[in-house]
Amino acid sequence: FAYRSECATSTAAGQLILPESLKQLPLLVLSIFKQLGFRTTPDIRVDERVAALVKYITLPIARIAPLLYPRFLALHNMSGMAGETTGVSDYCHLPATVMCSSDRVTPQGAHLVENGEGIWMLVGNDVDPLFP
Numbered sequence: 001f002a003y004r005s006e007c008a009t010s011t012a013a014g015q016l017i018l019p020e021s022l023k024q025l026p027l028l029v030l031s032i033f034k035q036l037g038f039r040t041t042p043d044i045r046v047d048e049r050v051a052a053l054v055k056y057i058t059l060p061i062a063r064i065a066p067l068l069y070p071r072f073l074a075l076h077n078m079s080g081m082a083g084e085t086t087g088v089s090d091y092c093h094l095p096a097t098v099m100c101s102s103d104r105v106t107p108q109g110a111h112l113v114e115n116g117e118g119i120w121m122l123v124g125n126d127v128d129p130l131f132p
Contacts, residue, residue, distance in 0.1 A: 031068040063116050070115035072100040076108065076131065 032038055037052030056064060073095045081093040095112075098104050105111060107124040110131060114120075 028068050035067065066114065066116035070100055070113050072098050072104065073112040073114070074098050074104075075110040075112055075121075076127065 035052065035056070036044060037049050037056055039049075056067075059067075074097075075095055078095040079093075082095045083092055085092050098111075100113070105122055105124070107126040108128070109122075109124050110127050111122045112119065113122065
């Protein structure tokens with residue numbers, strides 16, 4: 001009741017009101033169960049699982065978040081600003097991020113997936129031959 005009266009805008013009385021950060025909780029919980037330390041398949045040895053759990057405990061939140069929900073960048077429709085410096089330190093503009101989902105991968109596209117530990121480039125079969 002306090003969140004509805006103090007933070008939420010006017011909504012219907014029966015509508016469930018949640019903070020934006022709490023709306024992603026189911027996605028993050030499902031992502032956690034896919035991580036090496038939480039999988040219970042027989043192909044993962046106990047020592048690998050324990051090492052992964054120790055890693056999760058010691059990493060700061062800023063490093064754990066991309067492990068759970070990687071950045072997914074669309075390279076095939078980059079803006080003209082992508083790669084240009086921002087003027088702040090050594091930072092540069094990145095391509096637009098899209099929702100990390102398999103239905104976002106197209107045969108005509110090129111995507112970059114980054115989770116803080118590795119970077120993968122997905123290039124579709126029908127990508128433009130003149131793609132940079």
